[in-house]
Amino acid sequence: MIREKNLMLLHYITGVLILVAGGVHLSTVFLLSPYEESMKFDSSPFAVMSVYRNVLLAGSLEALLLLVAFHGFNGLRVILQELYQGKTYKKAVSLAVTIVALALVVYGTRTILIAHQLASP
Amino acid sequence: MSEVEFKVFRYDPARNGGKHYQTYKVPVRKGMTVLQGLLYIKERLDPTLAIRFSCRMATCGSCGMMVNGLPRLACYTLIEELKTRRVVVEPLRNYPVIRDLVADFSEFFEKHRWVKPYLIRIDTYTQEKSNTSYLQSDEELERYVQFAYCIKCGLCYAACPVVASDKEFLGPQALAQLYRYLADSRDEGAGERLASVADGHKLLRCHFAASCSKVCPKGVDPALAIQLLRREVLLRA
Numbered sequence: 001m002i003r004e005k006n007l008m009l010l011h012y013i014t015g016v017l018i019l020v021a022g023g024v025h026l027s028t029v030f031l032l033s034p035y036e037e038s039m040k041f042d043s044s045p046f047a048v049m050s051v052y053r054n055v056l057l058a059g060s061l062e063a064l065l066l067l068v069a070f071h072g073f074n075g076l077r078v079i080l081q082e083l084y085q086g087k088t089y090k091k092a093v094s095l096a097v098t099i100v101a102l103a104l105v106v107y108g109t110r111t112i113l114i115a116h117q118l119a120s121p
Numbered sequence: 122m123s124e125v126e127f128k129v130f131r132y133d134p135a136r137n138g139g140k141h142y143q144t145y146k147v148p149v150r151k152g153m154t155v156l157q158g159l160l161y162i163k164e165r166l167d168p169t170l171a172i173r174f175s176c177r178m179a180t181c182g183s184c185g186m187m188v189n190g191l192p193r194l195a196c197y198t199l200i201e202e203l204k205t206r207r208v209v210v211e212p213l214r215n216y217p218v219i220r221d222l223v224a225d226f227s228e229f230f231e232k233h234r235w236v237k238p239y240l241i242r243i244d245t246y247t248q249e250k251s252n253t254s255y256l257q258s259d260e261e262l263e264r265y266v267q268f269a270y271c272i273k274c275g276l277c278y279a280a281c282p283v284v285a286s287d288k289e290f291l292g293p294q295a296l297a298q299l300y301r302y303l304a305d306s307r308d309e310g311a312g313e314r315l316a317s318v319a320d321g322h323k324l325l326r327c328h329f330a331a332s333c334s335k336v337c338p339k340g341v342d343p344a345l346a347i348q349l350l351r352r353e354v355l356l357r358a
Binding site: 003004005008009012078081082083085 | 283286287288289319320321322325326354355358
């Protein structure tokens with residue numbers, strides 16, 4: 001079991017990193033490419049699929065997925081465990097959010113991998 | 122002399138009475154406090170009213186209650202500062218009610234005891250011998266003295282939104298006192314203290330609403346103590 005204080009430290013760190021990674025993501029879309037081009041699917045060098053073509057950019061999306069999944073679901077765990085305190089309930093909440101978070105990370109990673117393969121020439 | 126209406130929460134489980142409010146008309150003069158108004162009611166209008174009070178000068182912390190929706194010391198709250206002709210008085214929130222305006226502080230004191238509110242020394246022989254002094258500089262005193270002003274009135278506990286929902290959370294008063302002893306240079310129990318709150322809901326469920334500091338009548342600033350304690354736990358525990 002991870003100690004609560006370590007979970008909170010990770011929560012703060014992921015919060016800051018989300019700001020950084022999210023900022024990078026928005027910057028690449030809005031500042032480095034023409035806005036109309038970036039909204040197209042695949043008919044432009046700056047289109048949506050071009051993000052998945054580039055390994056670094058796809059990797060940053062994966063990082064954002066992991067950060068948001070941890071931060072969001074840990075936050076949900078904290079909220080749910082504050083509302084009611086019982087040993088079984090706490091374990092059930094921890095297990096449930098972990099399973100859902102892992103499922104979403106697996107599905108999101110699969111999506112990124114498939115998109116990367118589709119986007120690659 | 123003008124008059125103010127006191128709407129007072131009444132509850133007597135011994136008489137199977139339900140929770141209800143009773144209204145009293147109280148003549149007020151300049152400088153009159155809420156406590157004086159309640160004592161007027163008790164002495165002249167309704168002697169069955171149960172209230173807790175003692176020093177009448179914001180030192181003992183006994184007369185904490187909800188006054189117009191905020192936790193305050195009744196002896197320290199002037200009726201004229203409320204700027205209303207209607208004063209609603211209720212027992213402190215987040216505490217079980219014994220009767221009328223008297224709240225049960227058992228859980229509050231239990232949490233305070235849990236944080237070991239005394240100096241922990243390795244050299245217990247010297248401590249018990251009591252013919253020596255532990256020297257402390259002004260700077261060392263400044264690090265914790267603000268948090269030592271706590272009078273255990275419980276207003277911070279009543280104001281805290283996390284205490285309202287999370288039974289495992291220690292509460293602002295206990296956590297402020299834990300930091301008070303942690304920051305005291307005479308204390309040698311830092312490892313033990315930090316380890317005790319590094320896990321679970323005891324410390325880390327604080328969301329920094331800071332209502333505890335807002336209502337504290339002695340300027341203790343428990344929210345500051347909790348954030349300083351949180352930093353110590355995250356970095357050192």
